Amino acid sequence: MTPARARRPQVPMARRRIELVEAAVQVMRREGAWTVTTRAVAAEAGVPHGSVHYAFSSKHELLKAVFAADVEGATRVFSTVDLEGGATQVLARACRAYADRLTADPETELVLQELSLMGARDPELRAIVQESTATYRRLVTDLLTGVTDRAGGRWDAPVELVAEQVLGVLFGSAASWLVGRDDDLLRATLSDLASLTASRWSPG
The missing domain is CATH 1.10.357.10 (Tetracycline Repressor, domain 2)
Structure with a gap:
């Protein structure tokens, strides 16, 4: 039997938004503001790409x-x-x-x-x-x-x-x-x- 996949802990939306803002700033600090993408922010924050668009519409x-x-x-x-x-x-x-x-x-x-x-x-x-x-x-x-x-x-x-x-x-x-x-x-x-x-x- 395949073991059940561990569920990600739920993070309150307000906290998730703060984390994503911090991740976005970190990406831009390192690579320049013109390089930022939602995929890069998701990778920096260690969350699925969809989490960024769930927290921010664009x-x-x-x-x-x-x-x-x-x-x-x-x-x-x-x-x-x-x-x-x-x-x-x-x-x-x-x-x-x-x-x-x-x-x-x-x-x-x-x-x-x-x-x-x-x-x-x-x-x-x-x-x-x-x-x-x-x-x-x-x-x-x-x-x-x-x-x-x-x-x-x-x-x-x-x-x-x-x-x-x-x-x-x-x-x-x-x-x-x-x-x-x-x-x-x-x-x-x-x-x-x-x-x-x-x-x-x-x-x-």
Whole structure:
């Protein structure tokens, strides 16, 4: 008599999705974002190919979850910045926290940068990148608004415009750092960003 095949333990869907996102990131960290396929993710996670499509309706839905995980981490960084003190101190803390997160996991940042560039050619992926960027924009806007709410004063331009400029420097500095890996230059650049941005705030 043929022995009964051992049944795979059931994994809750939420946990399975997390595992597949982690597997997708690992594949892209190792081989580049453009190489990711649902079959590669299944192999990395050690699950049948159908499990990926059961958890995510498409590869783009999986990539959307990858960006969502990044946004969750960014939210923890920006939403926990201490708002005590003036604009210079608050922005300096935020920039240091951003630099710490970037330098702690450069390969994941590289994956996200690659996916963002791929979105320029892929309309479906572009929508996902735009959604992620919109959340970053909101986080920076909320931080700048928090400065005025706590300390009073105002920015010399609409807060959304100031936030967009801050975000542009943050993302651009991250891309440059990924190539040069000059930590001192990164931190000096972001420190200067904090000071220059703070100079646009007046207490009156």
